[in-house]
Amino acid sequence: MDEGKPDNQFTLFATAGILILGTLMLPLTATMSPSPARLGIISGVIFLQVILAGANFMHLRHERRSLWAVILPTFILGGVLLFALMPDTILEWAK
Amino acid sequence: MTTQTSENLNLPNGKLAMWLFLATEVMFFTGLLATCMLLREAAPVPGPGLSPWPAHETVHVQPWLGAINTVLLICSSLCVLLSHRALLANQAGKARRWLGLTLLLGAAFLGVKGFEYAGKFQLGLLPGKIGESVNGLSPQREKLLQENGLSYVRDVQERLRALTATVKPEDLKTPPKEIQAAHALLQLTLDGKDEKNSYLRPLTPGQLGDQVNRLNGEFPSLHLPPAIPNGNLWASCYFVTTGIHAIHVFAGLVVLLVLFLFSLGRDSPRLAGRLEVAGLYWHFVDLVWLILYPIIYIL
Amino acid sequence: MRVFWFLLFALVNLACLGLFVVSPWLGWWLPKNIASFGQDVDNLFYLILAATGFFFVVTQSVLALAILRYGERPGEKSRYTHGHTGLEITWTLIPLAILIYLGFAQVPTWAKMKYINVESWFPIRYSGKNLQQDQSICLVARQWEWRLRYPQGHIPADQNQWAENGDPGDLHAVNELHVWKNSQVRLHLKTEDVIHSLFLPNLRLKQDALPGKTMPVVFQAIEANVKWDPVAGHLVPLGPGLEWEMACAELCGGQHYRMRGRLFVHESKQDYEKWFAQALKNQRLRELPKQVAAREGGNR
Amino acid sequence: MSLHQETPHSPGFIRKYIFSEDHKTIGIQFLFSGMIFFGIGGLLAMLVRLQLAWPEGNIPWLGQWYPKSWGGRMSPDFYNMLFTMHATVMIFFVIIPWLTGAFGNFLIPLMIGARDMAFPKLNMLSYWAMIPAFVIIVASFFVEGGGASSGWTSYPTLADASLQKPASAAKPGEAYSVLKDDAYNSPAAPGAGMGQIFWLTSLLLVGLSSMMGSVNYITTILNMRAPGMSLLRMPLTVWSLFITAILQALALPVLTVALILQLLDKLIATTFFLPPGGISFGNWHTVPGGGMPLLWQHLFWFYSHPAVYIMILPAMGIVSDVITAFARKPLFGYKPMVYSLAAIAALGFVVWGHHMFQSGMDPRLGTGFMLATILIAVPSAIKTFNWLATLWESRIRYTAAMLNALAFVSMFVIGGLSGIFMAATPVDAYFHDTYFIVAHIHYVLFMSSIFGVFAGVLFWFPKMFGRTMHEGLAKVHFALTFLFGNLTFFPMHILGIGGHPRRYYDPTIYQYLEHLQPLNQFMTICALVLGAAQILFLVNFLGSLVFGKKAGINPWESNTLEWTVPSPPPHGNFPEPPTVERGPYEYAVEGPADFLPQAKEKPPEAGA
Structure with missing residues (x-):
């Protein structure tokens, strides 16, 4: 296995980060009413959390680059799927 | 490996x-x-000013x-x-x-x-x-959903009856506020045939849903089945x-x-x-x- | 055996090609076109047919010739080659060019058919088009018939509202679509139950009806098949074989094949109006007893 | 772990033939079960054709088998079930198991020089997940209302609507109002009730099997290649199976989502595919939904379009190998062939909308999908030209396998070209859901993929069973199939041009279709002959298992690694891992023999 040395400091940092971000969302719901800004903040938080979890727990920080070849297509395809579904769901040509 | x-x-x-x-x-x-x-x-937005997604x-x-x-x-x-x-x-x-x-x-x-x-x-x-009749539907749609809406009305009636039944007839003059409200709403749902004190034009399922949601907000203890768009x-x-x-x-x-x-x-x-x-x-x-x-x- | 296999491949493919050549003469071909955009669709079809036909002939001939010429011979070996970059590039770029042309050639017709306006070619942008409209018809599909609703005055004030709720004065019909020649028709296509698909072969038109949605369908029929006979007071066909049909193209249950409707294109707006008045009168006569019964039946 | 297989490996009958972990046995299991379903699917097709040719006639001996209530002729709902199940069986239980299951399992480890798959147990499970799927799909014919009859595409709301009691009609104590006696019957069609539920369950299991298979294939190909077997030295069969596995891994989960959602719609009254206002069948209304029928089509085609390539790419790979072996010539343009495979796969993911041009999808989206679809013709054309160039100036051996491979090329041209008509949005408005598309899909899936399968079976039969199939019989079978296949399917183009809609029980009630009826009858007769001709193949296959001529290690003088081990290969395939020195298509080389096997020759024979 060619992963780097287990890095406990980063692990703790990442875990704490995810936990804090996760709980931060609670006051957010209480205070902000639904708006694009809130949606943006939430998406940003999700993104950060996922990055932290992926890098730390799933070792992507240490893993070989070739693994990205496995994961990246799914992100692209997921994006394509989401994008192509949008006109029919949200934009409504028929109306 | x-x-x-x-x-x-x-x-x-x-x-x-x-x-x-x-x-x-x-x-x-x-x-x-x-x-x-x-x-x-x-x-779909269920009505003007309403959120399409349940809170x-x-x-x-x-x-x-x-x-x-x-x-x-x-x-x-x-x-x-x-x-x-x-x-x-x-x-x-x-x-x-x-x-x-x-x-x-x-x-x-x-x-x-x-x-x-x-x-x-x-x-x-x-x-x-989940009861889903709401105002703002066209009459056509409302008609289409009549059966579903009516069963929702029946559900609400059942619950209202159960609530008002716990009150003894002699207490009817001074029941708790929420029971009074429930009784009043029950009357609004009945058409002329069933009961004496009723209206000829009962609430449509959609209107009833609105009333129920209002009443639930006022008296959470009633636990009426809410209408949820x-x-x-x-x-x-x-x-x-x-x-x-x-x-x-x-x-x-x-x-x-x-x-x-x-x-x-x-x-x-x-x-x-x-x-x-x-x-x-x-x-x-x-x-x-x-x-x-x-x-x-x-x- | 080599020659036999050559003959098998060559003759079968020749027969395939031949079928396409003789079919138009046998009448096994596109039904008569009566849509304003129909000629465009047919032309595009012929364009693709020409392109594909060319490549069909080229590839199948090469294949058949290879089968004939390059049989195994004792002591001889195939040519040793791993490919040719120039050739590869050539036969990538030529089809690519042809196909891109074919692709973009479709865009204007598609826009015309689907009620959208092309603003610019690259990137392709559309905008909703304010259609010059003569007729508005609500078409509700259900298992297994087409229910049509015609407004009085041909175009209702609020189209969406009318398509949803209708007016008391509407004319109702089943499986009979009436328009007049050269009228710009807008159908409000809906369905009550499952997905149906409105298919009018003569109009080169197909559109699915989606549950919960109202699909806009636009067309203009440029040829008539019926006229109003003022003496008899009904429609008569303009000629033999001018029966234009309406079918369901999306599987919709057991009797899917029986959703047969008919398209009547009147000679003129006046004819159409005469037919409309007559049909409306008949409808009222039919409904009268029902209304009386309803009134006498009392409360519900 | 010793690589030398000295210990005699003799598992019992059950471990060897039924619960086998050996990739070769599993491949052959897929081959045989696919063959059984090919028979079932074929019979269904024959019934469909009979109905189309004589829609009103009482077919003498067939009529007695129908229930009395049908009045001696097939009922329309039964007809719908026939073509639905024909497509389902052929796609999910014949072609995909044959191409990826049989050839994938049998060939991948042998061709890359591995001892077995990366995960033999997972491999066994992937076959055994198919068994309940087989059972359920066969059982679905016999449930109340008959098998699924909403088309293999199962569009809501025809497939989706089930008889659910309206919301809150359930009494307080009642957990699920849908769990009533009549709960699973559908108001839309008899087959959309229990039959549809069986159909969905069965397909979920097929998906599970395919998922396990594809993860296994990708891992094996990436990790288990023999020394020297770089990616660009892999035979095209392996390449095509590799790319197919990727397609499956990435597209299938979306179908799984769709299947689960529809299953839940039917079982616990969720409303994913039910429109906001609900729908009504006469006096019967559903609950208000909030979902979208169109969403199913998107999710379904997101898988099922790539699935079309899943069903053709492996055949392309097989054909490339067969053609080079019998043309005795290196493959023309190995790299372009590989890249075009990849291009087809990549583009294949973004073209699913071309099935939905007339579905009510946003027409602006339609244009995008059209352009992407038309671009797919480019890599397909590259492949065709490369095959033709391979044949040019070659020395062809007219074996039955070669003829089938040549037929693949010829038929793929027709199937590919007719696809362009449907890709073009305005033309598709006319051709969508007509017999033109039926012609197209049969040219691609029957006339191409199945010829590819025949070529593959004839080619690798010696390796699988140690005997060769009878050449003469195979050639007769080929000639009949090629001739009558074309006679059956080519006139369908003409029907389509005439505007004949597909899935029609009785087209003759339409005036504009009446004159096409003779064609329908002609096609049916040819289809019956075509179906009968397949018996020849079965006879040849089964007969050759016992009576076939014994085959040596390398009967076709081919280069790839599987031809260096005994036929059939022993458990563990290679006594020691082969070392690969060159690409797979070194034919027509200098020297006494005209071929150079991929593997480095073993030292003892080095002097020869």
Whole structure:
């Protein structure tokens, strides 16, 4: 296995980060009413959390680059799927 | 594990296969979550000024339960990681303890989930079973939904009757406020044939739904079946996304339990490899929850 | 055997080609076109047919010739080659150019058919088009018939509202679509139950009806098949074989094949109006007893 | 772990033939079960054709088998079930198991020089996940209302609507109002009730099997290649199976989502595919939904379009190998062939909308999908030209396998070209859901893929069973199939041009279709002959298992690694891992023999 040395400091940092971000969302719901800004903040938080979890727990920080070849297509395809579904769901040509 | 030549990827088979499996899982959850999010965005606005998606209070979604579950899952992920590191450092006992803790945390997650589900079942917040008649529909649509709407009216009537029946006739002059309100609403739902004190034009299901929602807000103790616009769609999305995730958690727990039992027997480097692979899956389930939690509990 | 296999491949493919050549003469071909955009669609079809036909002939001939010429011979070996970059580039770029042309050639017709306006070619942008409209018809599909609703005055004031709720004065019909020649028709296509698909072969038109949605369908028929006979007071066909039909093209249950409707294109707006008045009168006569019964039946 | 297989490996009958972990046995299991379903699917097709040719006639001996209530002729709902199940069986239980299951399993380890798959147990499971799927799909014919009859595409709301009691009609104590006696019957069609539920369950299991298979294939190909077998030295069969596995891994989960959602719609009254206002069948109304019928089509085609490539790419790979072996010539343009495979796969993911041009999808989206679809013709054309160039100036051996491979090329041209008509949005408005598309899909899936399968079976039969199939019989079978296949399917183009809609029980009630009826009858007769001709193949196959001529290690003088081990290969395939020195298509080389096997020759024979 060619992963780097287990890095406990980063692990703790990442875990704490995810936990804090996760709980931060609670006051957010209480205070902000639904708006694009809130949606943006939430998406940003999700993104950060996922990055932290992926890098730390799933070792992507240490893993070989070739693994990205496995994961990246799914992100692209997921994006394509989401994008192509949008006109029919949200934009409504028929109306 | 046979990695044969330099031409091949320098990844053990198990790990590569798990990553490939996770790629399929990414597609699976993308499809699932995209479906639910887009359906939510596309949900028709039930009336002027109304939100197309049920508010958390209406459908009894408690964000703090979700937050607890987030903490549980993150901690369990951390435990798997520490267990794996302990195995690599040849500390079998420590690894076993961390793994045991993971199992407990995962089980606790499912417990919280079960508690939530039990509440939904109790309140009848289930797909296909939520009253959904609202104002703002065209007469044509209203007609189309008449049967469904009427059954909703029957449900409300039943509940109102049960409420007013607890009050003895002699107390009717000074009943609690909410019972008075319930009695008044009951009268509004009846047409001329059933009872004496009634109106010839009973409320339409849509109007009744509005009244019920208002009354529920005023007197939460009444527990009238609320009319929830797009409630059935909400329930569908809620149960399918969280349910499928819970199944994944359960499957992960089974795998970890098997590994835990293994670790009781003997300690071997193969276990470390297996735990890493199983851990990858567990972390992925965790990661899905990180996306699911805001979608269900926050947005 | 070599020659036999050559003959098999050559003759079968020749027969395939031949079928396409003789079919138009046997009448096995596109039904008569009566849509304003129909000629464009047909032309595009012929364009693609020409392109594909060319490549069909080229590839199948090369294949058949290879089978004939390059049989195994004792002591001889194939030419040793791993490819040719120039050739590869050539036969990538030529089809690419042809296909891109074919693709973009479709865009204007598609826009015309689907009620959208092309603003610019690259990137392709559309905008909703304010259609010059003569007729508005609500077409509701259900298992297994087409229910049509014609407004008085041909165009209702609020189209969406009317398509949803209708007016008391509407004319109702089943399986009979009436328009007049050269009228710009807008159908509001809906369905009550499952997905149906409106298919009018003569109009080169197909559009699925989606549950929960109202699909806009636009067309203009440029040829008539019926006229109003003022003496008899009904429609008469303009000639033999001018029966234009309407079918369901999306599987919709057991009797899917029986959703047969007919398209009547009147000679003129006046004819159409005469037919409309007559049909409306008949409808009222039919409904009268029902209304009386309803009134006498009392409360519900 | 010793690589030398000295210990005699003799598992019992059950471990060897039924619960086998050996990739070769599993491949052959897929081959045989696919053959059984090919028979079933073929019979269904014959019934469909009979109905189309004589829609009103009482077919003498067939009429007695029908229930009395049908009045001696097939009922329309039964007809719908026939073509639905024909497509389902042929796609999910014949072609995909044959191409990826049989050839994928048998060939991948042999061709890359591996001892077995990366995960033999997972491999066994992937076959055993198919068994319940087989059972359920066969059982679905016999449930109340008959098998699924909403088309293999199962569009909601025809497939989706089930008889659910309206919301809150359930009494307080009642958990699920849908769990009633009549709960699973559908108001839309008899087959959309229990039959549809069986159909969905069965397909979920097929998906599970395919997922396990594809993860296994990708891992094996990436990790288990023999020394020297770099990616660009892999035979095209392996390349095509590799790319197919990727397609499956990434597209299938989305179908799984769709299947699960529809299953839940039917079982627990969720409303994913039910429109906001609900729908009504006469006096019967659903609950208000909030979902979208169109969403199913998107999710379904997101898988099922790539699935079309899943069903043709492996055949392309097989054909490339067969053609080079019998043309005795290196493959023309190996790299372009590989890249075009990849291009077809990549583009294949973004073209699913071309099935939905007339579905009510946003027409602006339609244009994008059209352009992407038309671009797919480019890599397909590259492949065709490269095959033709391979044949040019070659020395062809007219074996039955070669003829089938040549037929693949010829038929793929027709199937590919007719696809362009449907890709063009305005033309598709006319051709969509007509017999033109039926012609197209049969040219691609029957006339191409199945010829590819025949070529593959004839080619690798010696390796599988140690005997060769009878050449003469195979050639007769080929000639009949080629001739009558074309006679059956080519006139369908003409029907389509005439505007004949597909899935019609009785087209003759339409005036504009009446004159096409003779064609329908002609096609049916040819189809019956075509079906009968397949018996020849079966006889040849089964007969050759016992009576076939014994084959040596390398009967076709081919280069790839599987021809260096005994036929059939022993458990563990290679006594020691082969070392690969060159690409797979070194034919027509200098020297006494005109071929150079991929593997480095073993030292003892080095002097020869």
